[in-house]
Amino acid sequence: MIYATFMLLVLLTLVASSREHVLELPLFWVTVLWSLAYLIADMTSPLTLSF
Amino acid sequence: MVIGVPHRRHDQSAHVELLAVARLYLLAVTLNVWVLVVILAAAFAVQFWSGEPPCPLCVMQRIALMLIALGPLHILLRAYAAGLTCRAAALGQGMAIIAAVLGAVAAGRQILLHILPGDPGFGSPVFGLHLYTWCFIAFSGQIAASAVLLASPKGRHPRSEVSVETQHHPPVDWISKARSH
Numbered sequence: 001m002i003y004a005t006f007m008l009l010v011l012l013t014l015v016a017s018s019r020e021h022v023l024e025l026p027l028f029w030v031t032v033l034w035s036l037a038y039l040i041a042d043m044t045s046p047l048t049l050s051f
Numbered sequence: 052m053v054i055g056v057p058h059r060r061h062d063q064s065a066h067v068e069l070l071a072v073a074r075l076y077l078l079a080v081t082l083n084v085w086v087l088v089v090i091l092a093a094a095f096a097v098q099f100w101s102g103e104p105p106c107p108l109c110v111m112q113r114i115a116l117m118l119i120a121l122g123p124l125h126i127l128l129r130a131y132a133a134g135l136t137c138r139a140a141a142l143g144q145g146m147a148i149i150a151a152v153l154g155a156v157a158a159g160r161q162i163l164l165h166i167l168p169g170d171p172g173f174g175s176p177v178f179g180l181h182l183y184t185w186c187f188i189a190f191s192g193q194i195a196a197s198a199v200l201l202a203s204p205k206g207r208h209p210r211s212e213v214s215v216e217t218q219h220h221p222p223v224d225w226i227s228k229a230r231s232h
Binding site: 003006010014017018040 | 093107108111115117118121124125128129132142146149150153154156160191
């Protein structure tokens, strides 16, 4: 489910970029920071994403 | 305008040079997008060909690859809409570098998970390396490529050239008015 959300955010950023919308950069930052937080949470937990 | 003729000749040759540089820059940015598309297509091909579904970290790396592509796409969309500007180029390359760092973190994390001796790694290797190792190389290459493109001269797009050509230069106007009197 969370990967579908990430993909949706990427698509929304692409649409915002093509329409030169002001939300392009905020959406990009939300996607990057959320993904990074997800990775950091994985690194600091005993169960990893690759298993 | 006596002084305008040599000035305009000088500008025209400069414009031709700037146009060539801008086209070369846009070609490099387009190539960047296509390389990312090929990497993603290759990952899907390996996935469906060998029947190996991607692990969650692999999905994160693919998301990072798509996020990287948004940077060059931003530059291309702005360039063909209103002309290539340094701001659009810097913003697009910055987006690509940020997303590449994110992808490198994910790929590095997966490499470190399988770094112990005797660990077969996740999935089957392609050309001797696993997909996440290839991804790490791709992310590192993207950071280097974006840095080179940021440091390279960009010139100007034809549409912005028009505005440059038609704008008035105050010293030239002042001299030409003084000569006409």
